[in-house]
Amino acid sequence: MGMSWKKSSEARPVGVIGIGSFGAAIANLLAEKNEVMVYARDQGVVDAINERHMVKGRKLAERIMATSDPEILCEACDIMFPMIPSAAFREVMVQFAPFLHPYHMLIHGTKGLSLNLAAGKTLENMAEIKREHICTMSEVILQETVVERIGCLAGPNLAKELLEDQPGATVVASRYDEVIREGQRLLRSDNFQVYGNSDIVGVELSGVLKNIIAIAAGALSGMGLGDNAKGLLVSRGMVEMIHLGNAMGGETKSFLGLAGIGDLVTTCNSTLSRNYTLGYRLAKGESLDDIVANMEEVAEGINTVKLIKLYLESTDTRAPITENLYKVLFEGFKVETALQYLMKYPIYTDINFL
Amino acid sequence: MTDDYIKHQYTPILPKKDEWPVVKLSKSRKEFIQQVVASSMERIRSLTGNQLQALKEELELTLYRERMRIKQNPWLVDPDDEAKFWSKVKSSLLAIGAEQQASETEKKEKYFEILRSIILRYAEEIASNFKHSHYKMTRSIVTFGFSRLLNTARVKGFKSVFSNQYSLQDKIQIIGETDQLRELASRGTIVMVPTHFSNLDSILIGWTISTLGLPPFIYGAGLNLFNIQIFAYFMNALGAYKVDRRKKNQVYLETLKTYSREAIQFGCHSLFFPGGTRSRNGNIESKLKLGLLSTAIEAQRANYQESEKEFEKVFIVPVTINYHFVLEAPSLIHDHLNYTGQERYYSESDEFSTSYKISKFLVKFFTKGSDISVSIGSAMDILGNHVDAEGNSRDRQGRLIDCRDYFLSNGKVTVDLQREEEYTKKLGRRIVEEFHKINRVFSSHLVAFTAFRLIKRANKKLDLFSLLRLPEEDIYLSYDTFKEATAEVLECIKKLRAEGKLHMAPHLEMPLEDIIRHGLENVGMYHARRPLIRNDQGNIVTEDISLLYYYHNRLDGYELEKVI
Numbered sequence: 072m073g074m075s076w077k078k079s080s081e082a083r084p085v086g087v088i089g090i091g092s093f094g095a096a097i098a099n100l101l102a103e104k105n106e107v108m109v110y111a112r113d114q115g116v117v118d119a120i121n122e123r124h125m126v127k128g129r130k131l132a133e134r135i136m137a138t139s140d141p142e143i144l145c146e147a148c149d150i151m152f153p154m155i156p157s158a159a160f161r162e163v164m165v166q167f168a169p170f171l172h173p174y175h176m177l178i179h180g181t182k183g184l185s186l187n188l189a190a191g192k193t194l195e196n197m198a199e200i201k202r203e204h205i206c207t208m209s210e211v212i213l214q215e216t217v218v219e220r221i222g223c224l225a226g227p228n229l230a231k232e233l234l235e236d237q238p239g240a241t242v243v244a245s246r247y248d249e250v251i252r253e254g255q256r257l258l259r260s261d262n263f264q265v266y267g268n269s270d271i272v273g274v275e276l277s278g279v280l281k282n283i284i285a286i287a288a289g290a291l292s293g294m295g296l297g298d299n300a301k302g303l304l305v306s307r308g309m310v311e312m313i314h315l316g317n318a319m320g321g322e323t324k325s326f327l328g329l330a331g332i333g334d335l336v337t338t339c340n341s342t343l344s345r346n347y348t349l350g351y352r353l354a355k356g357e358s359l360d361d362i363v364a365n366m367e368e369v370a371e372g373i374n375t376v377k378l379i380k381l382y383l384e385s386t387d388t389r390a391p392i393t394e395n396l397y398k399v400l401f402e403g404f405k406v407e408t409a410l411q412y413l414m415k416y417p418i419y420t421d422i423n424f425l
Numbered sequence: 426m427t428d429d430y431i432k433h434q435y436t437p438i439l440p441k442k443d444e445w446p447v448v449k450l451s452k453s454r455k456e457f458i459q460q461v462v463a464s465s466m467e468r469i470r471s472l473t474g475n476q477l478q479a480l481k482e483e484l485e486l487t488l489y490r491e492r493m494r495i496k497q498n499p500w501l502v503d504p505d506d507e508a509k510f511w512s513k514v515k516s517s518l519l520a521i522g523a524e525q526q527a528s529e530t531e532k533k534e535k536y537f538e539i540l541r542s543i544i545l546r547y548a549e550e551i552a553s554n555f556k557h558s559h560y561k562m563t564r565s566i567v568t569f570g571f572s573r574l575l576n577t578a579r580v581k582g583f584k585s586v587f588s589n590q591y592s593l594q595d596k597i598q599i600i601g602e603t604d605q606l607r608e609l610a611s612r613g614t615i616v617m618v619p620t621h622f623s624n625l626d627s628i629l630i631g632w633t634i635s636t637l638g639l640p641p642f643i644y645g646a647g648l649n650l651f652n653i654q655i656f657a658y659f660m661n662a663l664g665a666y667k668v669d670r671r672k673k674n675q676v677y678l679e680t681l682k683t684y685s686r687e688a689i690q691f692g693c694h695s696l697f698f699p700g701g702t703r704s705r706n707g708n709i710e711s712k713l714k715l716g717l718l719s720t721a722i723e724a725q726r727a728n729y730q731e732s733e734k735e736f737e738k739v740f741i742v743p744v745t746i747n748y749h750f751v752l753e754a755p756s757l758i759h760d761h762l763n764y765t766g767q768e769r770y771y772s773e774s775d776e777f778s779t780s781y782k783i784s785k786f787l788v789k790f791f792t793k794g795s796d797i798s799v800s801i802g803s804a805m806d807i808l809g810n811h812v813d814a815e816g817n818s819r820d821r822q823g824r825l826i827d828c829r830d831y832f833l834s835n836g837k838v839t840v841d842l843q844r845e846e847e848y849t850k851k852l853g854r855r856i857v858e859e860f861h862k863i864n865r866v867f868s869s870h871l872v873a874f875t876a877f878r879l880i881k882r883a884n885k886k887l888d889l890f891s892l893l894r895l896p897e898e899d900i901y902l903s904y905d906t907f908k909e910a911t912a913e914v915l916e917c918i919k920k921l922r923a924e925g926k927l928h929m930a931p932h933l934e935m936p937l938e939d940i941i942r943h944g945l946e947n948v949g950m951y952h953a954r955r956p957l958i959r960n961d962q963g964n965i966v967t968e969d970i971s972l973l974y975y976y977h978n979r980l981d982g983y984e985l986e987k988v989i
Contacts, residue, residue, distance in 0.1 A: 083835075149835070168822070173808075173830035217820050219808065219831065219848070248843045249834065 084108040085257055086144050086151030088163065090116065090137070091368055093180055094154030095129050096233035097224070101152070102132035103260050109137040110144045129234060145170035150178070150253060152224070153208070156369045157183025160208055164215040171216045178222035178243065178254050181208045182278035183371035184378045199385035202319055205378050207275040222250040223271055225278035225330035227337035229344065240264035242330040244274035266329055273321030277331035280315055281338055282346045282372030283379065283393050284308030288339035289350025290399070290406045304392075305339050311390050313424045315379065318388045323424055346372040353399065354406045376400055391416045433594075435603070435638035438611050445640040446614075446692040447664050451555040457687070461548045465683040466541060469676060477529055480536050481518075487543065487674040488514055494671050502651045510546065514539060540676070547680040553643055553666040563663065564635050599633055600928075601801035601863060605814060606742055609804050610639050612816045613738035614692055616721045617642060618856055620709055620745045620864075621698040623753055624650065629746060630696060631663040633799050643688055644696035645681075645717065664693075670702075682720050689724035692736055697721075699856060703753065705761035707978035709745070709860050713853040715846075722845050722852065725807045729829045729838045738816055738828065741809070741852065743802035743859040747930070749869040749947035751975075758975040762893065800928065802863040807831075808848060809855025861982055865928040866918055872944035873976035875911045876902060876957050876965055878989045880973075893971050902965040910989050912937055917988045927983065948976055 084106035087098045094109070101107050111117050111126075119125050120137035138144055144151065145167065155163050160181055171177075185206045188197060197204070206214065209221045222245035233239060243254030243265055251267035259265045268274050284304065291300050312335070313326045325331060338344045342351075349370040352362045363373070380397040383390055395412055398404035443449075450457055473479035491511050495503075521527070521535050609615060619630055627646055634642055646665040651657040666688075668681060689695055697717045700710035721739055728737040751757070805811055806818040806828050813819055818826040831848065832838045879902050884892055915937070921927050932943055945965075949956040954968035956976055967973045 168820075169824060173826065173828075174833040174836075217810075217824075217826050219851070220844075246847050249841055 082106055083149055084136075084147055086110065086148035088144070088151055088153040088167070089155035089159075090120070090126050091154060091156070092127075092129070092230035092234075093228065094152075095126055095131060096228070096230045097152055097154055097180060097258075098135050099132050099234065100258055100260065100263060102135050105257060107132070107135045108144055108147055109135055110141060111137055111139060114139050141167045142170045145172075145175065149174060150176045150257070153177055153179040153181065153212075155181060157181050157185050157208065157371055157374060158369065161185050161211050161215060164211055168216045171218050173217050173219055175218050176220040176222070176250055176253060177212055177216075177218050178224060178245070178250065179208045179212070180224040180228075181371075182225065182275075182282060183208070184279055184375055185211050186378060187211075187214065194381070200378070200381035201385050202382065205319075205382055207272055207279065209271050209275060220247050220250050221245060221271070222247070222254055223275050223278075224254070225274045225334065226266075227329070227334045229337065229341060231343050236262055238262050240266065240329060240333075242266045242268050242274055242328065244268040244271040244325075244330070246271055268325060268328065268330070270322045270325045272319070273316060273325030274328075274330045276316045276319055276321040277312065277326050277328075278334060279371070279375055280312040280379070281308075281331070281335040282370070282375050283396060284312065284335060285338040285344055285346035286350035286353075286370070286372045286376070286400075287392055287396055289344075289347035289352075290354040291350075291410075292347075293351040293354025294406060294410070301339065305335060308339075308392055309335060310422070310424060311392050314388060315390055315393070317424070318386060319382075345370040349373070359400055373400060391418075433603070435607065435636065437638040438607050438640070446694070447553075447555050447641050447643055448557055450643075450688065450691055450693055451553070451557075454552060457691070458545070458548045458552055461552075461680065461684050461687050462541060462544050464687060465544045465548070465676075465680045466537070468679045468683060469540060469544075470537075472675070472679070475533075477533050477536070480533065480540070481522075483675060484514075484518060484536060484539060484543075487676050488518065490674045491672070498671055500649065500652055500671075502648055502657075504550075514543065543676055544680050547672075547677050548684060551666050551668070551681055551684050553664050554661045555641065555643070555664040556661070559658070559661060560641055560663065563631075563658070594636065596796060597629065597632070598796065598798040599636065599801065600798055600865070602742075602803045603637055603801055605804055606801055607637060607639065608814060609740045609742075609812070609816050610694060613736050613740050614689055614724075615639075615642070615694040615740050615742055615804075616689065617694070617696045617742045617744055618699045618718075619696070619743070620860055621700045621703050622707070622746065622748060623703060623751045625752065626698070626703075626746055627660065627663070627665070629797065629799065630744070633744075634696075640694065642694040642696045645685065645698075647702075678716065682716060682723075685717055686720035686724045686727070689721060689739060690727050695721075699853070703757060705757050707751070707754065707758065707975035708981050709857075709864055709979065711857055711982060713856060715849045715853055718853060718856075719845060719849040722807045722848050725828070726832045726838065726840065726845065729832055730840075739807055740804045740812060740816065741807060741856065742804045743856050743863060745800045745802070745860055745864045747798045747800065747865045747867055749796070749867055750950050750952075752951070754949060754972055754975050755952065755969070758971050762890070762971065798865055798930065800863045800865050802859045805852075805855060805859070807852060809852050809859075862926060863928060864979075865930055866933065866980065867930050867947070868932055868940050868944035869948035869976060870944075870979045871911060871915060871918070871933070872941060872957055873948050873973055874980040874985065875914050875989065876907065876967070877970075877973050877977035878914075878986060879907065879910055880967075880970070882989060889974075893974060895970060897967055897970055900967055900970065901960070904959065904963050904965060907965045908937065908941060911941055913988050914985060915940070917985055918983075921983060 085101050086108050087094055087101065088110045090098065090109050090111050098107050098109055109120060116126060117137040117139045120131055120135060124131045124133055124135065153160070153163065185208065187204050187206045209223055212218055212221050222243050224241050224243060226241040228239060228241055240263065241258065243251050245251050246269055255265045255267065287308065288301060288304055291304055309332065312331065313323055316326050317323060338347055341347055345366060345368060349362055349372065353359065376393060376396050379390065379393050383394065391413055395409040399406055399409050469483065473483055488511060495507055495511065517539050521532055524532065606615065619626060641664040643664040643666060645668040646660045648667045648669040650660060651667060666684060685695065699713040699718055701714035704710060721741065725739040728734050803811055808831060810818040810820060810826055818828050820826055829838065880900055881892060884895065915933065918927065918929060922929050933940055935943065945957055945959055949972055952969065952972060954972070956969055956972040957965065957967055960966045
């Protein structure tokens, strides 16, 4: 099937790598205007898509087909959208790398971080974790493949709402104008607006760091606290995101856009968000292990909190919300204790990043 | 790349001079200039959106800037008719502006005529004057003259004048990927990018290229150097084209870039100093000027646009030049420390200002110690991927990359200047990384770095400028402290070398005491005030702390400051 695509340059399909809830939503959006080919590791999933246009109980557009062979996907498509959890991202890129060429474009939608240690190094025998050891997904792509033209999707994109075709918007960020143009051309529709941003690292970090605040927001709700507390958290969370984001190479203004503030506000108020739900259940007294065990997809925020905490130890940057959330997640702190600690934190300046 | 240098006789790779691209280019100089003019016109046309108003403003701005330059900063090399030419441009511009009847198209035609005359003038000025006879002559002068000086100094007795025991290759050691460079020079077009510390670099590189048996490279040399006659002769002989740093107007810059790009497309091996000017503070370049570098990428794309072009691939070869001593160091560092952050005209009044001073230096250089080494890095493609012996790009896993794919969209090679701008930035970062890797640490760098860090540590509260204002009489380091610290830094350098992050000169394998003696003897050895010496009490002292700072900077960027 795949090889026949190579010759006809006209209707090259668009690729989607990974078909979780966000992958499915993007595949459906893309299918409004394009042929779409999906990669899934599991042959059962591939068959279900090809035969019944269904994936894990979700309906997929009829023109979406699937393969479990990376080579077929790479041969058929010039543009692909990797939509895989950060924990598997590097491994999948390594698997795809032999079939990727510099003419490919990759636009990913993963709001997580990946640890990058030299061979033989582990978290236990590293003296300190520096910025170079923590990668956004675009940096993983640069390390593992020859693809240069990389973009990312970020913004308030709750998969469930996208699947229902509700109005929404996203940001396509890339250093390459052509990637932004392609992303807009492929995704834009009557119900879906697409903005461009050239600061890809800033946009990636916006999506990544907001998950930390989303967990905290869920926790506040789980404690039964009101909207004043939420407002406080969202605005202090924003400040923390910007400080961390700047330290890691993002521009302030990216955090003030759709991928930053837009996504933060959405996720901090939505029971549809996995990270929010995680925080909520923590505050209700469930243990992290129990929650993770019965969640359908990973809450990226957990890994993000862990990596950012390690990174903070090697810098002078302070990030009180992240630090306290770490204690809650990994050191058995009570949510209430963490909150008390935050309320006493000695910072009295409202805005100091502009 | 090995640290050891092997003296080697290289045969020329293209034996017949008629086959040299640079000779072919100089033979068709006139046509080539026309080609440059046509391409530059096209470029300006698209930059101004082919709009009458934009074109007019561009011309007026150019005129204004050129008149300012002529008034404020005239040079000896400037042609006599400079003022006349630009007043003619002025009156032509006025005349077109005053015309009532002419249609927009007619006016635009006339503006383009003026533009053409300016570009032609620039292109003529930039174009190199390579003459093969001069090249041969220069090569013999350099090789013969220098080896006479060398042997006179080292071989004792009357016969010394005729001795060939030492050749220039003993003095200037070429190490690194020389074989790959020679191989690739006959498979594609080389763009060599060396670090830049001294005006001597151009001549050194010219000599290196000829010693390696390569045809001459063309390169951009500062027009100011042509003020000095001895340089002008060498530069012309070595295929230099002229770069005037005073001219910052768009039309000039586009013409210059077009010249460089067309020459690479023509197959001329080229040389850029990607740092732009000599390193003012003694650092290895960390920020590159991307203007000329972008022409390598554009030329590569243009080559792919032509189908089945021979020798189509462009190879980037980073080179570092390692010195114990930089003649201009005092004025460079002075310049750097006075730098106010604003762009300004350079007043070129340093140690290279007269032929006499240069000759004096050369005699000193060849009669006393102080070696130089030139490290040739491994070749990369235009995105910084390493290439194998056949010139194929390889990714980190050794898989083949087709470079053409970088320029494809929808299966076709396309022109996307924004894309190429990003590629240029990436290439720049890769070159800086390679510079640090192929850099060769000398004993003098080691002692300068260690001493300055110790002084800094002893004066923690002072910022850099206060530190550099300390009276030199008050600064001394006990030899034992210094020795201990040197050992620590050396240890760290060896570790970095094991990780492939830098290179070391073989003399760093000597016993520590010898390394220190060697370093102290050599660091900035010909300066009137030595950056570092051991005094009669046995302490380590400096006679010029700014100079010490300068030589210390050579090891900046390796995070060695964490050691002391």
